[in-house]
Amino acid sequence: MALTGILRPGLIQLRVTDLEKSVEHYVERIGLDEVGRDGDLVYLKGWDEFDHHSVVLRKAETAGMDFFAFKVDSDETLEHYRKRIEDAGVEVIDVAAGDQPGFGPRIAFKIPTGHRIELYAQVERAAYHPPVTNPEIVPREPRGMHASRFDHGLLYGPNVNETKDFFENVLDFSTAEQVDGEDNSTQIAIWLTCSNKAHDIAFVDYPEENKFHHIAFMLENWNEIGQAADIMSRHNISIDVGPTRHGITRGQTIYFFDPSGNRNEVFAGGYQYYPDNPTRNWTPDQLGKGIFYYERKLNDAFLSVVT
Amino acid sequence: MKKYIITVLGQDRTYPCYEGQRLLHAIEGAGGDCIRVGCREGGCGVCRVKIHSGEYETGIMSKAHIGEEEKKQGLVLSCRVYPKGDLTVEPAPKYKNRQE
Numbered sequence: 238m239a240l241t242g243i244l245r246p247g248l249i250q251l252r253v254t255d256l257e258k259s260v261e262h263y264v265e266r267i268g269l270d271e272v273g274r275d276g277d278l279v280y281l282k283g284w285d286e287f288d289h290h291s292v293v294l295r296k297a298e299t300a301g302m303d304f305f306a307f308k309v310d311s312d313e314t315l316e317h318y319r320k321r322i323e324d325a326g327v328e329v330i331d332v333a334a335g336d337q338p339g340f341g342p343r344i345a346f347k348i349p350t351g352h353r354i355e356l357y358a359q360v361e362r363a364a365y366h367p368p369v370t371n372p373e374i375v376p377r378e379p380r381g382m383h384a385s386r387f388d389h390g391l392l393y394g395p396n397v398n399e400t401k402d403f404f405e406n407v408l409d410f411s412t413a414e415q416v417d418g419e420d421n422s423t424q425i426a427i428w429l430t431c432s433n434k435a436h437d438i439a440f441v442d443y444p445e446e447n448k449f450h451h452i453a454f455m456l457e458n459w460n461e462i463g464q465a466a467d468i469m470s471r472h473n474i475s476i477d478v479g480p481t482r483h484g485i486t487r488g489q490t491i492y493f494f495d496p497s498g499n500r501n502e503v504f505a506g507g508y509q510y511y512p513d514n515p516t517r518n519w520t521p522d523q524l525g526k527g528i529f530y531y532e533r534k535l536n537d538a539f540l541s542v543v544t
Numbered sequence: 545m546k547k548y549i550i551t552v553l554g555q556d557r558t559y560p561c562y563e564g565q566r567l568l569h570a571i572e573g574a575g576g577d578c579i580r581v582g583c584r585e586g587g588c589g590v591c592r593v594k595i596h597s598g599e600y601e602t603g604i605m606s607k608a609h610i611g612e613e614e615k616k617q618g619l620v621l622s623c624r625v626y627p628k629g630d631l632t633v634e635p636a637p638k639y640k641n642r643q644e
Contacts, residue, residue, distance in 0.1 A: 300608075301587075494584060498587015
């Protein structure tokens with residue numbers, strides 16, 4: 238199919254315990270642009286994103302994620318998925334237009350891992366977006382790690398197999414890669430795509446509901462990953478692992494933490510997925526190599542450090 | 545530069561912590577692995593310790609891991625602890641793992 242229906246992750250809201258330090262981290266270090274504020278909320282976007290904003294920071298007493306939202310291609314598609322979700326027996330909650338500045342109505346629902354997922358069709362174009370007439374390659378001078386956009390997320394919770402079933406059969410995602418459990422009829426980790434990317438959202442099995450593992454920002458290549466590492470050490474940013482490479486998705490990566498302990502990733506590369514590709518399977522004994530291809534083992538934090 | 549001595553119960557060595565350094569960072573920086581390292585930013589909770597004695601200040605810690613009751617008992621996230629004197633601490637991990 239062409240890229241229709243659900244298009245991409247377009248909006249994520251994170252809880253942060255120190256708003257000013259977080260804004261400095263996401264704007265000055267990662268390189269997002271601040272597009273607005275409303276009390277305890279700050280709205281951000283990447284330099285290569287057209288829509289009003291893509292990342293929201295909300296000041297709170299705990300770290301973690303409030304919701305993860307996908308943009309769909311039309312109002313008709315939004316209504317189509319509302320019916321599909323309701324037909325699957327899942328309650329749909331309406332979020333009024335204007336709840337987020339620039340955004341039209343959204344629909345929200347809870348998936349079996351306990352996370353709040355949302356869909357929306359309408360969002361205003363950002364005041365400062367990539368040029369569309371004789372477009373310059375760099376619309377503004379690079380800042381910090383020069384992240385171009387919000388790329389994907391990894392979430393932790395129970396019922397990964399039910400979640401895979403929901404995303405495949407209700408939301409029309411494909412599973413690009415998966416890690417099998419003790420037998421190959423169940424999975425402990427899944428990488429799902431609605432697009433041409435190797436993953437748009439991923440899940441790892443975890444006993445507690447609604448946990449957040451990381452939000453990933455797109456960089457251009459290995460060189461930018463290396464420059465991001467220089468910036469992380471220059472500013473004593475807490476690094477989890479990397480620079481390294483994932484076997485799964487083939488992405489080049491650094492995992493690090495924001496000033497509230499939410500894990501971030503800078504991500505470059507990764508293969509292009511087509512919906513006729515078969516699912517790539519990893520056996521549980523090769524999990525370490527799948528996650529961190531060069532180290533060939535998990536670090537202590539991968540399976541247990543979440544917000 | 546002021547130096548404090550950190551004693552971790554059950555360890556046969558002590559760790560130096562310099563003025564302004566955080567407890568977890570001092571132990572980790574001196575090669576210690578007796579306290580589990582997570583986000584180092586007060587959010588994930590895995591580096592929780594109980595402080596038995598000594599003066600210290602704390603930064604912001606997620607309420608999901610350290611509430612008022614825990615604080616009264618001397619439970620803190622070591623990544624948010626700024627020692628102000630010699631400390632004696634005990635690892636008090638709050639840790640979940642899919643495989644456990």
